[in-house]
Amino acid sequence: MPRAIPAIRYPARNAQVLLTNRPAGVPQPGDFTLAEADLPRLDAGQILVRNIYLSADPAQRGWASAEANYSAPVPLGTPMRALAVGQVMESHADGFAAGDFVYGFFGWQDYAAVAPAAVLHKITEDVPLDAAASLLGINGVTAYLALTLLGRPVAGDTLVVSTAAGSVGSFVGQIGASLGATTIGLTGDDDKVRRCIASYGYAHAINYKTANLDAALRDCAPKGVNVYYDNTGGTILDTILRQMAIAGRVVQCGTASVGSWLPAPTGPRNEREILTRRLVWSGFVIFDHMGAYALACADLAAMWQAGKITYDTDISHGIEAAPGAIAALYSGANTGKKLIQIT
Amino acid sequence: MPRAIPAIRYPARNAQVLLTNRPAGVPQPGDFTLAEADLPRLDAGQILVRNIYLSADPAQRGWASAEANYSAPVPLGTPMRALAVGQVMESHADGFAAGDFVYGFFGWQDYAAVAPAAVLHKITEDVPLDAAASLLGINGVTAYLALTLLGRPVAGDTLVVSTAAGSVGSFVGQIGASLGATTIGLTGDDDKVRRCIASYGYAHAINYKTANLDAALRDCAPKGVNVYYDNTGGTILDTILRQMAIAGRVVQCGTASVGSWLPAPTGPRNEREILTRRLVWSGFVIFDHMGAYALACADLAAMWQAGKITYDTDISHGIEAAPGAIAALYSGANTGKKLIQIT
Numbered sequence: 127m128p129r130a131i132p133a134i135r136y137p138a139r140n141a142q143v144l145l146t147n148r149p150a151g152v153p154q155p156g157d158f159t160l161a162e163a164d165l166p167r168l169d170a171g172q173i174l175v176r177n178i179y180l181s182a183d184p185a186q187r188g189w190a191s192a193e194a195n196y197s198a199p200v201p202l203g204t205p206m207r208a209l210a211v212g213q214v215m216e217s218h219a220d221g222f223a224a225g226d227f228v229y230g231f232f233g234w235q236d237y238a239a240v241a242p243a244a245v246l247h248k249i250t251e252d253v254p255l256d257a258a259a260s261l262l263g264i265n266g267v268t269a270y271l272a273l274t275l276l277g278r279p280v281a282g283d284t285l286v287v288s289t290a291a292g293s294v295g296s297f298v299g300q301i302g303a304s305l306g307a308t309t310i311g312l313t314g315d316d317d318k319v320r321r322c323i324a325s326y327g328y329a330h331a332i333n334y335k336t337a338n339l340d341a342a343l344r345d346c347a348p349k350g351v352n353v354y355y356d357n358t359g360g361t362i363l364d365t366i367l368r369q370m371a372i373a374g375r376v377v378q379c380g381t382a383s384v385g386s387w388l389p390a391p392t393g394p395r396n397e398r399e400i401l402t403r404r405l406v407w408s409g410f411v412i413f414d415h416m417g418a419y420a421l422a423c424a425d426l427a428a429m430w431q432a433g434k435i436t437y438d439t440d441i442s443h444g445i446e447a448a449p450g451a452i453a454a455l456y457s458g459a460n461t462g463k464k465l466i467q468i469t
Numbered sequence: 470m471p472r473a474i475p476a477i478r479y480p481a482r483n484a485q486v487l488l489t490n491r492p493a494g495v496p497q498p499g500d501f502t503l504a505e506a507d508l509p510r511l512d513a514g515q516i517l518v519r520n521i522y523l524s525a526d527p528a529q530r531g532w533a534s535a536e537a538n539y540s541a542p543v544p545l546g547t548p549m550r551a552l553a554v555g556q557v558m559e560s561h562a563d564g565f566a567a568g569d570f571v572y573g574f575f576g577w578q579d580y581a582a583v584a585p586a587a588v589l590h591k592i593t594e595d596v597p598l599d600a601a602a603s604l605l606g607i608n609g610v611t612a613y614l615a616l617t618l619l620g621r622p623v624a625g626d627t628l629v630v631s632t633a634a635g636s637v638g639s640f641v642g643q644i645g646a647s648l649g650a651t652t653i654g655l656t657g658d659d660d661k662v663r664r665c666i667a668s669y670g671y672a673h674a675i676n677y678k679t680a681n682l683d684a685a686l687r688d689c690a691p692k693g694v695n696v697y698y699d700n701t702g703g704t705i706l707d708t709i710l711r712q713m714a715i716a717g718r719v720v721q722c723g724t725a726s727v728g729s730w731l732p733a734p735t736g737p738r739n740e741r742e743i744l745t746r747r748l749v750w751s752g753f754v755i756f757d758h759m760g761a762y763a764l765a766c767a768d769l770a771a772m773w774q775a776g777k778i779t780y781d782t783d784i785s786h787g788i789e790a791a792p793g794a795i796a797a798l799y800s801g802a803n804t805g806k807k808l809i810q811i812t
Contacts, residue, residue, distance in 0.1 A: 188745075359740040373757075378744045390737040397702040398730045401721045401752040402531075409744040414716075 138165045141468075142205045143234035143448045145190055151386050152456045153190045158206060158449035166239035173222045173245075175212040175230075175238045179259045179441075180466040182451030183209060183293075184382055190452075193388055197413075205233035206448070211249070211259045212238070222248070229258050234448045236468060247419055251427035260293065260463035261430060261437040262423045264412045268379060269297035270422045272410035273355060274305075276377045281306025283352035284371070286343070288362050289382060290328060291318035293463040297426075298355050300327035300435045307353070310346050312339070312362060314458050321461060325436055339365050350374065358383035360393070367399045376407040382456065438462030481508045484811075485548045486577035486791045488533055494729050495799045496533045501549060501577075501792035509582035516565045516588075518555040518573075518581045522602045522784075523809040525794030526552060526636075527725055533795075536731055540756075548576035549791070554592070554602045555581070565591070572601050577791045579811060590762055594770035603636065603806035604773060604780040605766045607755045611722060612640035613765045615753035616698060617648075619720045624649025626695035627714070629686070631705050632725060633671060634661035636806040640769075641698050643670035643778045650696070653689045655682070655705060657801050664804060668779055682708050693717070701726035703736070710742045719750040725799065781805030 140163045147157040168174050189207045192199050200207045210232040214222050219242045222228070230245035232238035249258045260266060279285045285302040289295045290311025299322060302309045311328035313319055314335050322331035330346040332339060339362065343351070350371030356363050359381035367376065384391060400407060412419075429435040440462040442451070447466045454460055483506045490500040511517050532550045535542050543550045553575040557565050562585045565571070573588035575581035592601045603609060622628045628645040632638045633654025642665060645652045654665035654674040665674035673689040675682060682705065686694075693714030699706050702724035710719065727734060743750060755762075772778040783805040785794070790809045797803055 356740070359738065363740060378740050381741050381744060384738065384741070387738075387741045390739075390741065392735045393738045394733040395702065395727065395736045396733075396739070397699070397706060397721050398724050398727070398733065400750060401724060401754070404752040404754055404757060405750075406752075407743060407748075407750040409747040409749075411744070411747055414747060 138237070139163070140165050140235055140237045141445050142236075143445060144203055145200045145206045146202060148192055148199075148202060149187070149190050152187055153452045155449040155453065157190070160446065160449070163235075165237055168216055168218055168239050171219050172239050172241055173214050173219050173228075174216040175210075175228060175232050175240060176215050176469065177210040177212040177232050177236060177238065178467065178469050179211040179256060180234050180445070180448055180468060181209040181211075181259050181263065182448070182455055182464040182466065183264065184380055184452075184455055185264075186452050187456070205235045207231060208234045208448075209246070209259065209264060210234075210238075211255055211263075227255065227258065229263060234445070236445070246416065247423060251423060253427050253430060256439045256441065256463075256465060257430065257437055259465055260439055261297070261426055261435065263463070265293040265463055266297045266426050266437065267419055267422045268410065268412045269294045270301055270426055271412065271415050271418055272377050272379050273298055273301055273353075275415070275418075276408045276410055277302075277353040277355055277375050279305050279307040279353045283307045284310065284347045284349065285353045285355065286310045286312065286347065286351045286366055287328075287355045287357075288312045288366075289357040289380070290322050290331060291326060291461055292357060294379060295355070295357060296321075296326040296438065296462070297435070302353075302355075303327035303329070304429070304434060308347075310343070310351075318461060325438070334362055340369075343369055353377070355379060360384050360391075364394055364396070367396055367405075370399065370403045370405055373404050373406075376405055378407065378409045440464050442466045444468065481580070482506070483508050483578055483580045484788050485579075486788060487546055488543045488549045489545060491535055491542075491545060492530070492533050495530055496795045498792040498796065500533070503789065503792070506578075508580055511559060511561055511582050514562050515582050515584055516557050516562050516571075517559040518553075518571060518575050518583060519558050519812065520553040520555040520575050520579060520581065521810065521812050522554040522599060523577050523788070523791055523811060524552040524554075524602050524606065525791070525798055525807040525809065526607065527723060527795075527798055528607075529795050530799070548578045550574060551577045551791075552589070552602065552607060553577075553581075554598055570598065570601065572606060577788070579788070589759065590766060594766060596770050596773060599782045599784065599806075599808060600773065600780055602808055603782055604640070604769055604778065606806070608636040608806055609640045609769050609780065610762055610765045611753065611755045612637045613644055613769055614755065614758050614761055615720050615722050616641055616644055616696075618758070618761075619751045619753055620645075620696040620698055620718050622648050622650040622696045626650045627653065627690045627692065628696045628698065629653045629655065629690065629694050629709055630671075630698045630700075631655045631709075632700040632723070633665050633674060634669060634804055635700060637700060637722060638698070639664075639669040639781065639805070640778070645696075645698075646670035646672070647772070647777060651690075653686070653694075661804060668781070677705055683712075686712055696720070698722060703727050707737055707739070710739055710748075713742065713746045713748055716747050716749075719748055721750065721752045783807050785809045787811065
């Protein structure tokens with residue numbers, strides 16, 4: 127792929143998407159405002175990144191929320207916290223040079239002046255740049271690490287994945303299949319069912335909106351579910367928990383099916399299932415595991431180069447596409463990792 | 470303690486407590502019938518055990534129930550499944566000799582003819598015989614293994630235990646304190662609060678029925694709860710989950726506060742807590758861990774001999790006391806391990 131250093135056009139304006147309203151649930155386009163700022167000035171120890179691909183991620187709902195969470199809420203009036211792939215234009219930091227491609231917290235804006243701590247990954251693998259925001263982004267690395275560290279499927283295990291055609295689930299199926307698991311994907315429409323089977327490593331796929339999930343799962347998993355990789359929570363989770371095999375592992379990686387947690391909605395109590403089935407139910411947040419990030423990328427890139435894993439991106443163009451991108455994720459309309467290309 | 474072999478009085482009658490009604494919830498005295506049978510005949514490979522202490526355990530509710538569980542329901546008309554400490558009267562099995570003291574599934578009856586698989590532990594430690602049914606019984610060994618294998622407290626951690634003065638919780642507090650944890654016991658009356666502090670290793674104890682549990686816990690655990698050892702489930706569990714520290718461990722060892730699971734009662738959904746706090750919530754059933762049983766007993770007996778752990782028993786006399794013993798456990802009236810001495 128071309129990796130030339132674009133010409134820096136000083137003085138330039140920095141287009142930004144500001145969070146200007148605290149959303150009550152999934153952020154909507156009206157919660158954001160397009161604005162322009164001066165090109166940021168580079169302090170000592172910082173790098174100037176010109177963004178190429180802005181990322182839209184389900185986790186942004188939590189970042190924009192005032193609810194207790196694993197990260198502080200984005201302050202109103204500031205650029206929306208977001209991951210992006212960009213190129214270093216100028217570096218005042220050791221370990222970075224103009225021309226480097228980087229992936230990290232650069233926000234929904236054209237340019238970011240950031241400390242090296244904002245960089246999650248310096249992209250050295252020979253993959254297309256959009257792969258750096260999907261396969262080697264938090265989606266692919268979450269799938270890889272949450273499945274291998276917490277789910278731990280072994281050959282012959284039955285692995286069930288919710289939002290199986292999503293930006294994480296599409297990798298979980300492929301990685302699980304490569305580990306020898308019997309993979310079952312849950313998704314909400316028939317086109318995604320087909321993609322699960324055709325592209326994402328699933329041996330079985332169930333449309334939970336049209337099928338009787340409980341009965342369909344018993345057909346596909348007659349010996350019970352050894353690993354449930356859950357991105358949705360809610361009633362799908364309740365159903366799968368009651369079909370877990372003894373000593374099964376439940377990986378809680380998201381709760382996308384629940385619109386608001388203030389207050390927490392109710393559901394059937396699950397502690398008896400945990401006890402009698404001797405489950406291990408764990409929560410996974412990628413930012414606890416940054417020490418393993420580069421190792422996961424090396425393995426994922428090698429799988430891609432060997433033709434053993436594919437990734438899909440859903441690319442919009444122009445920063446104006448960003449404000450509606452999170453709501454689109456939650457509507458279930460997109461397939462593949464949602465990116466906004468801005469250069 | 471005296472360990473003489475009692476004289477075998479052939480022919481003798483075998484008093485038994487039969488399960489004669491399937492309980493809907495906690496087994497009551499009326500669900501059982503006292504009966505007499507002939508002394509059992511010993512088949513090849515079996516041992517004849519004369520019971521000394523019959524055990525009453527919360528798990529018997531599950532064994533007597535027709536609900537899906539980790540063991541098959543006790544058939545109606547047969548002796549109630551129960552643990553007991555007894556002495557081998559006659560042995561047709563390798564590894565056992567007349568005079569050996571044993572702990573295992575010998576049922577609520579005077580005599581049992583059983584295969585060696587029914588024996589959980591051959592008592593070789595120098596402890597009183599009632600300790601073999603409490604400290605070295607499934608209560609003490611569950612406390613020891615569930616806490617060390619799943620809870621994994623380290624020095625400085627905050628450990629919360631429900632039914633803290635119970636037959637398991639009373640050991641969890643002492644073992645947790647010996648590992649350097651700050652121990653907080655939850656219990657349902659003020660006398661048990663005092664016992665928790667005086668005898669069971671708790672630095673703090675809370676009467677959850679009279680205190681505001683949420684506020685009282687925030688006072689005792691200002692940095693959050695690293696390990697929650699749960700024997701109750703229900704609303705106490707919901708409260709503690711919302712005060713867990715990041716990467717906390719929840720050990721599900723019982724669900725005593727919930728009367729019936731058919732159907733499962735509802736409560737606030739907990740998957741968001743698991744995710745955002747990155748909890749590990751595990752179920753523990755002692756029978757998965759029998760390979761570690763003798764090692765745990767050796768350590769627990771050494772702690773007792775060194776004066777580092779105490780145990781309390783609540784001993785009734787005569788097999789007629791057995792039918793009411795499970796209901797008494799669930800009423801919260803007893804302290805210490807409930808045993809029925811029958812010789």
